[in-house]
Structures are given as structure tokens and as C-alpha cells.
Amino acid sequence: MKKRFISFLETVVTLAIVLVLLQTMAEDILVLSGASWTIRRVFLFTGFGFDLFFTLEFLIRSWNALSRRSFRRYITRENGWVDFAASIPLLVFTSGPAFFSILTGAAFAGSGALIGLLKVVKAVRMARVLRLLRLLKIFKRIRFADSVMVQRHTVRIVTTAASTLIFSVTIIGTVFALTDYTGTENAWMMDQSAAIVSLEERPDWAAGPDNAEVWGKSRPSVMMLKDNDWTLYARNSDDYFAEYFGPGDYAVRQAGSYALWFDLKPSAVSQSKLNLTVFLSTLAVVLLIMVTYSPHFAITISDPVNVMIRGLKEKSYNLEVSIPSEYPDDDIFRLGAAYNDEYLPLKERNNSEDTGGGALDISLDDISDLLGT
Amino acid sequence: MSVEQDKAEIFVGRLWNNPSLSGLSPLQKEEQLLQFLEINSGTLQPTLNSPAFFPDYSWSRILELLKQSLSDFANKSLSPLYEAILEKKMDFSFTVHMAHRSSSPSAVKNQLGGFLNTLSGRMNSRKELAGPLMGVGTGMIDRYMERIFKRQKYISFELRKVQRLKMSSNEVTDLVKATMLIRPSVQFFAPGGQNSGSGRNLLLISPTFAGKVASEAGKTLSFMPYAVVKAGVNSALSFQDNPYMESTARLAAVFSHRCRNMKPGMKVDRGAESSDKSWFNVARKNYKFYGFDLDMLMELHGIAAENGW
Known part of the structure; x- marks a missing residue:
């Protein structure tokens, strides 16, 4: 009963991993396609739900491991570190803050430097790449090879390659986000800074709706300009903003008596592009290793080993190890050649001299029903 | 045919038709089962000496019965096999x-x-x-x-x-x-x-x-x-x-x-x-x-x- 319940929970977790991977991809695709805030909000909520679910899963597994005094084993050997990295940091740094900002309706706002604020926003978004680690969680659950050794080695290689890729992107991306802006976002961010500076130095440039209109249109990053709650300029209608913009899509900054609403979507789009690139690259690495390396490992390591094990254990098993012409000097095939040329002939001679049995296809296990054992 | 011979035939019949021996020729099956009976006598003896099988027989007598039954099974298959080989092959x-x-x-x-x-x-x-x-x-x-x-x-x-x-x-x-x-x-x-x-x-x-x-x-x-x-x-x-x-x-x-x-x-x-x-x-x-x-x-x-x- 307990086993069945645990098996059921494992199935639920596997299903959740599949769904969260789809959800992660969909979330980024929606950002790229400029989907409405209503739809994106649903995905942000579900993202938070999944992060919460996986955090609970990690805590339960940790508690279970602690109670069995095998926490270290769980973290190091059973990929518990993946469970951790793909749960708590995401809940704390990404989906948790987003969830609460939606609940409170708060936009990114502050009195500090705008660039500093945007760097933090970008670093937080960068952490979402960690979600891709869940690909490894599902990979380690799928039994794709007959041999335990093939499975373990392939999982180890996939985990190493994919986690290196994901962590590198996350860490390097965060460092770049916190230190400097590069690439396509640079002009956009400079435009925002310049807008604030220009209004602080020449407030009269936006005095009155007409001036504000001219000024606003010359600043692509500005989506709204208010003076003491009086809207001087709005790039789009209120309905449009309500439909397509949510908390986190914009930042509000003060410049004298003016309040400026800046569009942060280009940064989100850029981040989603990166996320999708990393996701698809990771998926490609995982699939490529599964498709090319697993069979290679099986052919060159586990298959010859299994043939030799059967030959050593079963008296009637006399098949030789197949030695590929490309790898005759591999250690395993040198062993296979010795097995073929020395062991099998010796075994055959031994069998022919000894008719006392052993080379039997039937064992007592085959007639356990007859013996009532 | 005595009751004991019937029992031996049933027991050997189950061995003979065991899926692990499928694909073997009658003589290969016979040889394997003879070896099987000899090798596993220690395990088989208590079961075959039980009331369900041959309670009053010595192991050598039981083995004799089983071997005879085994030979009968093989012979039943051998005659048609000889005929088929000589006629068709x-x-x-x-x-x-x-x-x-x-x-x-x-x-x-x-x-x-x-x-x-x-x-x-x-x-x-x-x-x-x-x-x-x-x-x-x-x-x-x-x-x-x-x-x-x-x-x-x-x-x-x-x-x-x-x-x-x-x-x-x-x-x-x-x-x-x-x-x-x-x-x-x-x-x-x-x-x-x-x-x-x-x-x-x-x-x-x-x-x-x-x-x-x-x-x-x-x-x-x-x-x-x-x-x-x-x-x-x-x-x-x-x-x-x-x-x-x-x-x-x-x-x-x-x-x-x-x-x-x-x-x-x-x-x-x-x-x-x-x-x-x-x-x-x-x-x-x-x-x-x-x-x-x-x-x-x-x-x-x-x-x-x-x-x-």
C-alpha cells in the first residue's frame, strides 16, 4: 500500500516536471509573441504554483533523507542538488516576488538609480534559467537503457553537460546584468536614463500636453508621463496598458514633479529569447547524448561486459564477444579477445570432459510451482 | 500402468514441457532432464518422497521410475523424428x-x-x-x-x-x-x-x-x-x-x-x-x-x- 502510494507520488512529480517544462517554454513564447497580460498572468501564477510544489517536494525528500541519515547521499549522489537548485532559489528570487507583485499590483519603483534597479530586475529574470534544471529531474526518472551502467553514466554526463550550461548562463548572465549592459538593450536603457536627466535639467520641455507629446514621442522607452497625477503623455490608451502591461512590465521613476513610466518589456523579451535559446540548447544536448552517446556506451562497454558475465555465469552460454573492427585496442575489447581466445575454448573443453551437468537450461526455479516452493 | 507410473509420467511431463526447454530436440531434453534429476536429487528427494508423490519409495526407485518415464517421453518423439528425417530430410x-x-x-x-x-x-x-x-x-x-x-x-x-x-x-x-x-x-x-x-x-x-x-x-x-x-x-x-x-x-x-x-x-x-x-x-x-x-x-x-x- 505504501509502495503504491509512493509510486503514485513519483508519477505525479514526473507529470509535474513535464508540465512545468512546457509551462516554462510557453511563458517565454508568450512574452516573445506579446500576449496579453491576462494570459501571461495565468502562466506566472502556475509558475509560482510549480515552484512551490517543487520546493515542497525538495523539503519532503530532504526530510525523508534526514530521517534516514542519508541527506548527504541524497544531495550528492541522488541529484538532490538539482532538486534544490530547481526549487527554492526560483521560488525565493523569481516566481515568489512576481506572484506577490501581482497580488499587490506593485510595479518596479524606487528612489535609487534606474540603471541599478533594472540590473536587479534583469538578474532576477536571469535566475529563471534555473528552471531548465528540471529537465534533468525528468531525465533521471526516465529509464531509457536496459543496462543500469549505461543509464547511470549517461545521466551523469547529461547532468554535467546540461547543468554546466545552465549554471554558466545563469551566473555569467547575472554578473553581466549586475555590472554592465551590453548588446541590444544598451540603447534602450540609455534612452531611459537620458529621459530622466533631460527632464531633471529642463522640466519645461514637458510642460503642457503639447510639449509632453513631442518630448514623449522622442523617447521610445517612455510609455507615460504624468505631472502630479495629471497625464501629460501616454503612448497608448489606458485599455491597451491594462490589457498588455502587468507589474514588472514597467518601472516608475520620479524626475522632479514628473512621474515617468518606462517600458521594461524589451528587457523581458531579450531574457525570454535567452531562456528559449538555453532551453532548446540544453534539450538538444540531452537528446544528442541520449541518441549518440548512450548506444555508443552500450556497444563499447556494457554489451561486451554483459556477454562476458553470461559466459562466466552460465555453463552453456558460449557466444563470443563481438569485437568491432574500429576499437580492437580498447581495453574492454582486449579483455573480450582474451575471453574469446582463452576462456571460451577452455570452458568448452571443460564442458566436454564434464558431463556432470551444469550446462542446463532448466533450473529448480523453473519448476517451483511443481515443487510447491 | 501403476499409480506410481502415472505420477512419474505427470511429473516428467511437466518437466518435459517446461518453457525453458523449448526448442531443444527430444534427446537434448532427455539429456538435460537426466542431468537435472541427478544434480538436484538433494532438493527433489524430500518433495518426491512426500505423500503427494512416492511416499514409500526409496530415492533410487523413484529415480528409476522417473528415468523410465523420461525415456518413454523421448521415445514417443524419437520415432516420428527418425521417420521425418529419413523420409523428408x-x-x-x-x-x-x-x-x-x-x-x-x-x-x-x-x-x-x-x-x-x-x-x-x-x-x-x-x-x-x-x-x-x-x-x-x-x-x-x-x-x-x-x-x-x-x-x-x-x-x-x-x-x-x-x-x-x-x-x-x-x-x-x-x-x-x-x-x-x-x-x-x-x-x-x-x-x-x-x-x-x-x-x-x-x-x-x-x-x-x-x-x-x-x-x-x-x-x-x-x-x-x-x-x-x-x-x-x-x-x-x-x-x-x-x-x-x-x-x-x-x-x-x-x-x-x-x-x-x-x-x-x-x-x-x-x-x-x-x-x-x-x-x-x-x-x-x-x-x-x-x-x-x-x-x-x-x-x-x-x-x-x-x-x-
């Missing part, structure tokens, strides 16, 4: 090309059928029949002989030019099959032929003993050309010590050994060589031990490798 027209005692192929066939029944009456020669029956019955000999004649290499040369067999390829194939079926006469006429199985197998014999066996077998197989009987017996000689032995005898020796423990339809594991290729390669390493012709093994290994057998 062989043709004795090759005898007309050989110096013989003026008898028709059908008479030779009938006499060989009776001889096979005689051979299966003694345990050691009965065991030796397993290989020839498997080889002829499964069509393995036909497959290899076809390739041998197609290649026109060493074996074909030995058959045609050295042994001077002036007959069709199919007739040579049938000649090899007949040689194989006569081969167990060595065990039949060997001292201790009634032994039940344990102990060292008789692998090779001396030319003197071979001459005596051939003489005795020739009397029983009076319609069969003596050259065939002699080759059948000579197949138990070592080729290294008797380099002039018939090529049909050498082939019969190799094929009989090969087929003795062969399991048709055996699944080849990934990373393993095919069954025949493995066997011939191992036999190449052991050719002196078994007295095989190394060049023949090389060619047969090549055929197995080419055809993925």
Missing part, C-alpha cells in the same frame, strides 16, 4: 554411385531407420545421436553444404578432388548426413555403452578400434555402402593423427559436435557474435583437442560470418 540415391551390396536406396533407408532405433537403445550412443539428429532435422547441414559448393574452396576440393565423390551436391550432402547418423555407432560398440551419462565422454578413438567398430557396424548396416559406414566410424578419429581420413568423416565430426548442444532460434545478445560463428571460432582454438580439421573450421567459420549464422 534425406535421400539415399547417393548409394547408387558407390560400390555397395546391390540394394535399393529405400532398403538402405529402412535399414538405417532400424539402426537408429538400435543406437537409441543404449544410453551413450543415444546421447551421441542428439547432434546428428539436430543437424539433419534443422536443415543446418543443407545450409552449409550449399554454401560450401558455391564457394568451391577447401572443403569442396576435399570432397570432389581428394575423396573423389562423383555425385551431385545434394547427394554429397545426403552422404554427409548419413555419415553423421552412423557416427554414434562408435559409442554403441564401445565398452560401457550402457552407462547412464556421468563420466568423461568418449571423444576420440584409435584407428584399430575404429576398424573393429566399422566391421561390426557394417554387419548391421549391410545395405549401406561400407565406405559410408567406415567414414561414420572414422569421424571419431583425430584428423591430426589420421590425415588421410575421409573429408565426409571430418565434416560429420565437426557438424555432430556443433549440433550436439545447438539451440535453434537462440537469441543472440547485443554485443555477442552469432551462435555458429562463435562455435566455429572456439572450435578453431580447440581443433587439436577434438581432432578437427582446422582448414575446414576456418572455412565454416567464414561461411557463418558471411551469412550471420
